[in-house]
Amino acid sequence: MAPAGPDTAPRADRRRATLQVTVDLVIMTIRHGALHVLLVERGNEPHRGRLALPGGFLRDRESLRDAARRELLEETGLDADRLHLEQLGTYSEPDRDPRGRVVTVAYLAIAPSLPAPVAGTDARNARWEPVDVVTATPAQLAFDHDEILLAGLERVRGKLEYTTLATALCGETFTIGELRRVYETVWGVPLDPRNFNRKVTGTEGFVVPTGQKRQPATGRPAAVYRCGPATALYPPMLRARITTDSD
Numbered sequence: 748m749a750p751a752g753p754d755t756a757p758r759a760d761r762r763r764a765t766l767q768v769t770v771d772l773v774i775m776t777i778r779h780g781a782l783h784v785l786l787v788e789r790g791n792e793p794h795r796g797r798l799a800l801p802g803g804f805l806r807d808r809e810s811l812r813d814a815a816r817r818e819l820l821e822e823t824g825l826d827a828d829r830l831h832l833e834q835l836g837t838y839s840e841p842d843r844d845p846r847g848r849v850v851t852v853a854y855l856a857i858a859p860s861l862p863a864p865v866a867g868t869d870a871r872n873a874r875w876e877p878v879d880v881v882t883a884t885p886a887q888l889a890f891d892h893d894e895i896l897l898a899g900l901e902r903v904r905g906k907l908e909y910t911t912l913a914t915a916l917c918g919e920t921f922t923i924g925e926l927r928r929v930y931e932t933v934w935g936v937p938l939d940p941r942n943f944n945r946k947v948t949g950t951e952g953f954v955v956p957t958g959q960k961r962q963p964a965t966g967r968p969a970a971v972y973r974c975g976p977a978t979a980l981y982p983p984m985l986r987a988r989i990t991t992d993s994d
Contacts, residue, residue: 766848770814771802771892773835773853773899774823775878776861777916782932783875784896785822785864786888793845794889798881800896801864801873802851815854822873823861830858831915835899843891853895855902859916879935903933909983911953914974922961922969923947926954934986946984952977 774785786798801822805814816827835853864873878900906912916929927943947953952975960968
């Protein structure tokens with residue numbers, strides 16, 4: 748017998764799904780020299796007491812991006828215009844939420860020096876957690892948020908290779924050393940300072956000198972830069988090459 752097609756599938760499988768839509772946020776920043784993610788402790792069922800990514804249900808007359816901006820403001824007190832916000836992916840497994848058919852659209856938000864978080868309406872508390880600690884324990888987060896967090900982490904790591912996203916984790920001005928530490932923190936590998944300096948300053952539009960210098964805790968004053976007009980890096984800052992090249 749031929750397998751059932753769209754027109755011959757059992758009637759129960761052909762019912763239109765009745766679903767709800769949520770947005771979840773992977774909010775990352777660098778704190779105390781480590782990449783952190785914002786997590787909330789759920790105050791309601793399902794998964795009461797477990798850690799989860801902040802998020803909430805899409806409201807009537809609200810776009811997905813508007814919902815992400817609202818949740819971001821509620822959880823961090825920050826306007827989305829002050830940081831990098833992009834759609835990460837859609838998660839729609841039928842059994843991902845015990846409340847019913849809930850599809851979530853995940854967003855990635857990153858910024859430097861984000862403030863202490865504020866728990867939302869369905870959370871008992873919110874806190875920053877080191878990403879490497881969270882990802883080291885499988886199935887630690889509620890729902891499928893472990894999968895979403897890993898996707899967000901890989902998105903950031905990958906975009907550091909091909910875009911100027913790393914500057915979004917720096918302040919308005921920064922030294923090359925501070926920018927290098929962003930790469931080292933996100934990638935989890937040490938980089939050769941001279942090689943990194945040459946690649947950054949040799950990439951047109953990546954950074955722009957301000958003409959100022961900053962005195963570090965040790966060593967000579969360092970030149971201060973700001974983000975340049977470029978959004979894409981060419982050539983890219985490939986992880987495999989920048990950690991091994993010494994040319």
